[in-house]
Amino acid sequence: MNWTLACLLASAIPHLVHLPLWPVGLMATTVAWRWMAQRGITPMAGKIVRRVLAIAGFAGVFLDYGTVSGLDAGTALLVVMAALKLMETQMVRDLIVLLLISYFLIVTQFLFGQSIFIALYSIPVIWLTTTALSQVSSRAQPMPWQQAFSRSGVLLAHALPLMLIAFVLFPRLSGPFWSIPRSESTAVSGIGDEMTPGSISRLLQSDAVAFRVRFDKQVPPPEQRYWRGLVLSSFDGRTWSIFQENDRIITPGSILRRGDPVDYEITLEPHQRKWLFALEQASPFNLPRKSFMTSDRRIQRDSPVTQLLQYRLESWPSHSADAELADWAKRRDQQFPKNSNRQAQELARSWLAQDDDTMAVVNQALRLFREQEFVYTLTPPTLQSGAPVDEFLFSTRRGFCEHYASAFTFMMRAAGIPARVVLGYQGGELNPYAQHMTVRQSDAHAWAEVWLEDRGWLRVDPTAAVAPERVELGVEGALGEGESLPGFFRSYAWLRQVQFGWDAMNNGWNQWVLGFDGQKQNSLLRTLGMNNPSLRKMLLTMIGLMIVVLGLTAMHLVWRYRPQRPDPVVRIYQRFCRKLAGVASPRGPDEGPLDYAQRIGTEHPSLASIVTEITRRYLALRYFPAATSDSAAAFRRAVRQFRPV
Structure with a gap:
């Protein structure tokens, strides 16, 4: 019984990451209760207590999710029901049921994520559960636990060749094998579809990986590492959001490419949204499957990114786009609330009155940020007035990238210049062990784009006018004295190296296990001498190899346990x-x-x-x-x- 309790608790603990605290807490409580009841410290729960807990558990799941079906709610309900099953377990059959539930709880971990940590964690839990199951279901006298562990390890080792054969030869599915829809309310750290003062600076509290990049050739310099995600064209005086009519496919001829292209592969972490990230300007001709490019040059998928996604792109960081802009697009990117932020409006119009050259107005705004006492900070004061742009420009003058991008774009529109906000990431950190670049949530950034006659859309980063180090050295290099990014691994150099090593392992896992798609499978099979095998040939080869492995295993077992001749x-x-x-x-x-x-x-x-x-x-x-x-x-x-x- 004690080992069954340990198996259930071990299989439920990882669900703390994506479930509310109370289902796993209930599991821990019932495990402790049953352990004490085994020793006579506390009595077993009666029928009334069990029924009350069952009703409360069901109601708790329903109140949290509004349903009892689906991945999140169903998993929470399974944890609750397994915990309550402990309260009435009496027979060997009940223990077997609990151990089978433990297996199922392990499997459900991979429906939420398939990280290398989950894979490594599941191995000892599966081993422990298999050992407990062999002990519980044995009709003979249970063997010592050391011997039982050894037997279970041998049993699992026999399954490894079958697993490898199936992994290499089983036909790759066109869709994600583990994809199960999750609740839209599931919280995931990442860039949202709106920008308000403080929305991006909050992301810096997260050191989570947004995506990893592997370049085919030379890594582009920091000033070209702007990872475009969202384009925000609507503004209500405080919040920037997506203009919902921008979902038309872009005309390829509207992009003028200059310089050499950059070829790269992105491994995007699941963020439950539809947009993808890319260097500017991505080619619209080789977009990932089931994705398209909108008129404002966003790359968007047909469905949210619910699991790890790999895709290749080609970009021209030196480019210009939309040398000619339609009248409706100009009006869209010049709109702003006329009765808000009046001081900023007057300032922008005064620049235009001094010089009607639009580039001169852009430079005036950048000069304002550069020469006045503006501060780039992680902890800007809250803008509470109804005119947040005015409050930032003429009062607080302390802000993060979203403050500068918002104020700059507003002033450009007030001067009659089409402008918009772009959300994404800037920079990235090169891993010395795996030679890939890691872009984290703390690299989130906002910048602006202005449209100039005969030049098209031009990227302008007003944050760089205040803190040029932000582009060259990243967020941490641009912060003032006494400020630093949160993160345990940033505190010590040797811990930073540990983080690099772990990230390299994760990237290898993503590339060769989670990213083992049909293309990589065909490449491996060609190396093994199978050129473009048909589905039938792959299945027959897989079945044949499995039969050979099972036959060899059976022969080994027969030989090992053959009757020994007496001396x-x-x-x-x-x-x-x-x-x-x-x-x-x-x-x-x-x-x-x-x-x-x-x-x-x-x-x-x-x-x-x-x-x-x-x-x-x-x-x-x-x-x-x-x-x-x-x-x-x-x-x-x-x-x-x-x-x-």
Whole structure:
């Protein structure tokens, strides 16, 4: 029972990451309760208590999720029901059911995520559960736990070749194998579809990976590492959001490419949203499957990214787009609430009155941020007035990237210049062990784009005017004295190296296990001599190899557990016993040699001396290794010459 309790608790603990605290807490409570009840410390729960807990657990899941079905709610309900099952378990059958539930709880971990940590954690839990199941279901006397662990390990090791064969040869599905819809309310750290003052600075509290990038050639310099995600064109005076009519596919001819392209592969972590990230400007001709590019050059999928996604892109960081802009698009990107942030409006119009050159107005705004006492900070004051842009520009002057991008874009629109906010990430950190670039949530960034006649859309990063180090060195390099990014691994250099190593392992896992798609499978099979195998050939090869492995395993087990031939001394003694069986009753299975000799002497006194002598010789040879070959020969000769009468 104790091992069953340990298995259930171990399989439920990882669900703390994505379930409310109380289902796993209920599991821990019932495990402790049952453990104490086993020792007589507390009584077993009665029927009334069990029924009340069952109703409360069901109601709790429903109140949290609004349903009891689906991945999140269903898993929470399974944890609750397993916890309550502990309260009534009495028979061996109940223990077997609980251990099978433990297996199922382990499997459900992979429906939420398939990280290397979950895979490594599941191995000892599966081993422990298999050991407990073999002990519980055994009809014989349970074996010592050390021996049971060893037996279970051998059993699982026998399954490894079958697993590898299926992994390599099973046809890759076109869709994600583990994809199960999750609740839209599931909280995931990442960029949202709106931007308000403080929304991006809050992301810096997270050191989670947003995506990893592997470049085919040289890594682009920091000033080109702007990872475009969302384009926000609607503004209500405080909040920037997506203009919902931008879902048209972009015209490829509207992009003027300059310089050399950058080819790269992105491994995007699941963020439960539809948008993808790419360097500017991504080619619209080789987009990932089931994705498209909108008129404002966002890359969007048909469905949310619910699991790890790998895709390749080609970008031209040196580019210009939309040298000609439609009138409706100009009006869209010039709109702003006329009755809000009046001071900022007047300032922008005064710049336009001084010089009607739009580029001069852009430079005036950047000069304002550069020369006035503006501060780039992680902890800007809250903007509480109804005119947040005015409050930031003329009062607080302390902000993060979203403050500068919002204020700059608003002033451009007030001056009649089409402008918009772009959300994404800037920078990235090169892993020294795996040579891939890791972009984290703390690299989240907002910048602006302005449209200039005959030049098209131009990227402008007003944050760089205040803190140029933000682009070259990242967020941490741009912070003032006394400010630093949160994160345990940032505190010590050696811990940073540990983080790099762990991240390299995760990337390898993502590339060769989670990212083992049809293309990589075909490449591996070509290396093994199978060029473009058909589905039928792959299945037949897989089944054939599995039969071979199972056959070899069966032969090994038959050979290992074959009946052992007795040693020569035992065979000679058995011949002696068969001779005696002709004149006396046979030797019983529980009758030792001395007892047998004594019984024969009692029943046949004439044989007592010779039987005792032969038995003595047998015991000497059997249990005293110092016996010589002469003694064995004498024993064989005595048995051969023995003639019972």
